[in-house]
Amino acid sequence: SDAYSLLILPGDGIGPEVMAEVVKVIDWFQANRGMSFDVAHGLVGGASYDAHGTPLTDETMARAQAVDAVLLGAVGGPKYDVLDFSVKPERGLLRLRKEMDLFANLRPAQCFDALADFSSLKREVVAGLDILIVRELTSGVYFGEPRGIHSDDNNPDNEGGRVGINTQRYTSGEIRRVARSAFELARKRGNKVCSMEKANVMESGILWREEVQWVHDNEYPDVELSHMYADNGAMQLVRAPRQFDVIVTDNLFGDILSDAAAMLTGSLGMLPSASLGAPMTNGRPKALYEPVHGSAPDIAGQGKANPIACILSFAMALRYSFNEGEAAETLERAVEKVLADGVRTADLMGPEGGTPVSTSQMGDRIIAAL
Amino acid sequence: SDAYSLLILPGDGIGPEVMAEVVKVIDWFQANRGMSFDVAHGLVGGASYDAHGTPLTDETMARAQAVDAVLLGAVGGPKYDVLDFSVKPERGLLRLRKEMDLFANLRPAQCFDALADFSSLKREVVAGLDILIVRELTSGVYFGEPRGIHSDDNNPDNEGGRVGINTQRYTSGEIRRVARSAFELARKRGNKVCSMEKANVMESGILWREEVQWVHDNEYPDVELSHMYADNGAMQLVRAPRQFDVIVTDNLFGDILSDAAAMLTGSLGMLPSASLGAPMTNGRPKALYEPVHGSAPDIAGQGKANPIACILSFAMALRYSFNEGEAAETLERAVEKVLADGVRTADLMGPEGGTPVSTSQMGDRIIAAL
Numbered sequence: 001s002d003a004y005s006l007l008i009l010p011g012d013g014i015g016p017e018v019m020a021e022v023v024k025v026i027d028w029f030q031a032n033r034g035m036s037f038d039v040a041h042g043l044v045g046g047a048s049y050d051a052h053g054t055p056l057t058d059e060t061m062a063r064a065q066a067v068d069a070v071l072l073g074a075v076g077g078p079k080y081d082v083l084d085f086s087v088k089p090e091r092g093l094l095r096l097r098k099e100m101d102l103f104a105n106l107r108p109a110q111c112f113d114a115l116a117d118f119s120s121l122k123r124e125v126v127a128g129l130d131i132l133i134v135r136e137l138t139s140g141v142y143f144g145e146p147r148g149i150h151s152d153d154n155n156p157d158n159e160g161g162r163v164g165i166n167t168q169r170y171t172s173g174e175i176r177r178v179a180r181s182a183f184e185l186a187r188k189r190g191n192k193v194c195s196m197e198k199a200n201v202m203e204s205g206i207l208w209r210e211e212v213q214w215v216h217d218n219e220y221p222d223v224e225l226s227h228m229y230a231d232n233g234a235m236q237l238v239r240a241p242r243q244f245d246v247i248v249t250d251n252l253f254g255d256i257l258s259d260a261a262a263m264l265t266g267s268l269g270m271l272p273s274a275s276l277g278a279p280m281t282n283g284r285p286k287a288l289y290e291p292v293h294g295s296a297p298d299i300a301g302q303g304k305a306n307p308i309a310c311i312l313s314f315a316m317a318l319r320y321s322f323n324e325g326e327a328a329e330t331l332e333r334a335v336e337k338v339l340a341d342g343v344r345t346a347d348l349m350g351p352e353g354g355t356p357v358s359t360s361q362m363g364d365r366i367i368a369a370l
Numbered sequence: 371s372d373a374y375s376l377l378i379l380p381g382d383g384i385g386p387e388v389m390a391e392v393v394k395v396i397d398w399f400q401a402n403r404g405m406s407f408d409v410a411h412g413l414v415g416g417a418s419y420d421a422h423g424t425p426l427t428d429e430t431m432a433r434a435q436a437v438d439a440v441l442l443g444a445v446g447g448p449k450y451d452v453l454d455f456s457v458k459p460e461r462g463l464l465r466l467r468k469e470m471d472l473f474a475n476l477r478p479a480q481c482f483d484a485l486a487d488f489s490s491l492k493r494e495v496v497a498g499l500d501i502l503i504v505r506e507l508t509s510g511v512y513f514g515e516p517r518g519i520h521s522d523d524n525n526p527d528n529e530g531g532r533v534g535i536n537t538q539r540y541t542s543g544e545i546r547r548v549a550r551s552a553f554e555l556a557r558k559r560g561n562k563v564c565s566m567e568k569a570n571v572m573e574s575g576i577l578w579r580e581e582v583q584w585v586h587d588n589e590y591p592d593v594e595l596s597h598m599y600a601d602n603g604a605m606q607l608v609r610a611p612r613q614f615d616v617i618v619t620d621n622l623f624g625d626i627l628s629d630a631a632a633m634l635t636g637s638l639g640m641l642p643s644a645s646l647g648a649p650m651t652n653g654r655p656k657a658l659y660e661p662v663h664g665s666a667p668d669i670a671g672q673g674k675a676n677p678i679a680c681i682l683s684f685a686m687a688l689r690y691s692f693n694e695g696e697a698a699e700t701l702e703r704a705v706e707k708v709l710a711d712g713v714r715t716a717d718l719m720g721p722e723g724g725t726p727v728s729t730s731q732m733g734d735r736i737i738a739a740l
């Protein structure tokens with residue numbers, strides 16, 4: 001069939017609430033744009049642990065492998081802090097990323113004009129900000145072996161007698177493929193890539209720098225490439241974020257730098273992400289889409305959550321999985337219109353006021369604007 | 371003798387210029403406060419490589435071990451980018467930190483009132499900011515073994531055929547001792563510690579969290595302790611930095627988060643740091659003091675550099691090495707006065723103007739204010 005297949009994994013906290021609004025959007029595109037979606041639902045994270053004792057069942061994993069795109073809400077919550085590391089909600093998400101081999105995590109940090117005053121940064125520093133962080137997502141210290149906590153009893157100098165180990169490990173091939181993603185994306189944007197690592201203190205950073213340079217010199221000499229130490233990168237993101245176009249970096253640096261970048265925009269509840277892997281036999285990349293914000297357990301179940309990040313993640317799915325760029329833009333423009341009209345979930349309500357709406361009212365407004 | 375012994379290592383770039391102003395300050399305290407300093411000079415970083423083919427000679431290392439305090443300017447520069455990893459300027463600094471066992475790196479991020487408008491953040495977000503980041507400095511991924519770049523030729527899936535490895539490794543003892551430093555410092559400040567790691571994805575982060583909690587529960591139950599994932603920490607630093615008092619974190623997270631925090635203040639040229647180890651036989655801790663800013667090769671040798679961070683690092687030496695808290699405050703007040711008078715090096719010159727001064731004029735003004 002020509003239907004686009006989706007697996008929806010709402011997860012924990014506000015995940016189910018915001019995902020419910022995405023379902024409305026999907027229905028709208030089916031009813032009004034002749035698209036056909038084949039939608040399955042499943043559990044991930046704490047929700048899956050509660051039902052099955054594991055943050056992701058093998059069955060759900062297999063379904064994720066088979067669909068065109070996975071839409072994920074959020075995972076985690078204080079309720080699960082006591083769980084063993086191996087069954088923590090996060091392990092479900094990490095397993096999806098790893099087994100689907102979603103090596104390129106695209107995190108746009110965009111400052112929406114109507115919301116520029118929400119940033120803790122000065123308007124003139126962030127207005128019009130539009131950068132894209134490409135984070136490596138399947139390797140590095142998140143997955144490297146050996147790892148674990150061991151006893152170190154034979155070491156009399158080690159008060160406490162334990163040692164904790166993780167391994168930062170990158171192959172040249174892993175670096176090259178995510179570098180290619182970054183260069184490809186840059187060509188469709190500002191044509192500039194800045195690669196970040198700590199090559200001054202870590203050999204894995206030296207390899208990172210050399211391989212990104214190699215891909216540039218051999219395959220993308222037309223794209224402007226620079227290198228920056230990650231600590232300086234964090235500084236520059238705070239000082240003058242608009243100097244960047246595309247940033248490419250590893251799994252751990254990408255986690256931290258993309259969160260800092262997201263916060264710069266003042267629009268955390270607005271930011272989507274896409275995690276992409278290699279093309280499947282139908283030509284579509286393995287793909288998972290999720291909002292950058294977390295599960296926000298403090299406001300879960302109260303109709304306060306902002307569904308826009310999750311809805312814009314679906315727009316990314318339209319663009320990157322289904323090549324429906326025009327539909328994606330239609331959806332993005334509807335979101336912009338609703339914001340320009342002053343419609344505001346609680347997180348977006350500033351001193352200048354606006355029309356306060358609940359999670360589901362925000363979804364309805366976006367549908368109405370479509 | 372009762373003299374305080376110092377080893378001055380100006381290093382590279384603007385290091386020598388800013389250190390020259392510290393020497394004036396040292397002389398002032400000798401002439402006017404009856405203090406006696408025994409001052410030796412040496413080379414580190416690229417300057418040492420140029421002279422001796424190594425970023426730190428064994429002789430300088432031995433001298434650093436013997437003095438009460440090392441004052442360091444900055445290391446590194448593009449000239450040395452081509453050098454092999456083992457002789458890069460940074461290795462000199464890392465060797466000092468490691469062999470002197472300077473496990474607690476104190477990085478205050480303070481927003482000076484006269485300079486609050488320099489921050490890219492809104493004045494109301496950063497005015498009065500005064501946080502202290504305590505970064506573990508002798509372990510973690512900076513020093514863990516195994517490390518290096520190896521060939522991976524037998525792996526047909528690895529295009530490029532290489533692999534880069536670093537090891538994040540912490541013992542419980544290493545975590546406990548830096549946690550104690552953080553709790554001690556917090557007691558003299560806001561009595562609050564926030565510990566940051568990625569316990570949701572790294573076992574070394576779990577160990578970190580458990581050991582910090584152990585030290586708290588057994589030795590510092592009176593200090594308020596919270597834990598935060600490092601990515602959220604980066605966000606919160608951008609969103610609302612004044613929520614923090616003391617932050618304790620590992621070597622790599624500390625590198626990145628402290629640089630982001632420094633940039634928040636808009637006063638990078640103003641921020642000092644202290645790196646402290648265990649007490650020596652004379653009761654003073656092993657100690658190295660350095661400005662947070664780097665070697666700034668682009669402005670080196672032009673009299674443009676701001677010497678205040680380096681001078682305030684000497685104030686930290688007075689406080690932490692020599693227990694001369696009053697003298698430290700005298701010096702800090704002199705710096706504040708000069709700033710309030712509108713005296714400005716180039717980096718501090720904003721739209722409201724001020725009296726432009728060179729590096730050495732700034733030093734002279736501070737001496738005059740003493």
Ligand SMILES: CC(C)[C@H](C(=O)O)[C@@H](O)C(=O)O
Pocket residue numbers: 076090093094255570571601
């Ligand atoms: C939930 C957690 C495992 C995850 C990560 O660390 O990658 C999150 O912080 C993210 O950035 O997607």
Ligand SMILES: CC(C)[C@H](C(=O)O)[C@@H](O)C(=O)O
Pocket residue numbers: 200201231446460463464625
């Ligand atoms: C120069 C470099 C080795 C150093 C580090 O990474 O620790 C610097 O960035 C710092 O923060 O002191």
